Amino acid sequence: MSNAKLSIRFFDDREVRAIWDEENAKWWFSVLDIVAVLSDQNDYAKTRNYWKYLKAKLKKEKSEVLSATTQLKLIAPDGKKRLTDVLDYNGIIDKRTN
Secondary structure (H helix, E strand, O other), X not given: OOOOEEEEEEEOOEEEEEEEEOOOOEXXXXXXXXXXXXXXXXXXXXXHHHHXXXXXXXXXXXXXXXXXXXXXXXXXXXXXXXXXXXXXXXXXXXXXXX
């Protein structure tokens, strides 16, 4: 994704990393950050482990959430750009209501 705009969004005063997809005209949001907000977890390692466990469980159940998830490079807590799972707005909203 060239010329990507990175952004930090806030939900209940918590950071949610986001990246603008110019080609598709939409924002992608970090799944890890969303999981941290929803689980009220401040520990990045615990959030990552929880998502890893949940992702394996969802994969086993053939959940549609994983098919809506893609990976893009976002700035990680250590300051480096790393691939991370992201969802767009529809992926977040549609999957939460099912």
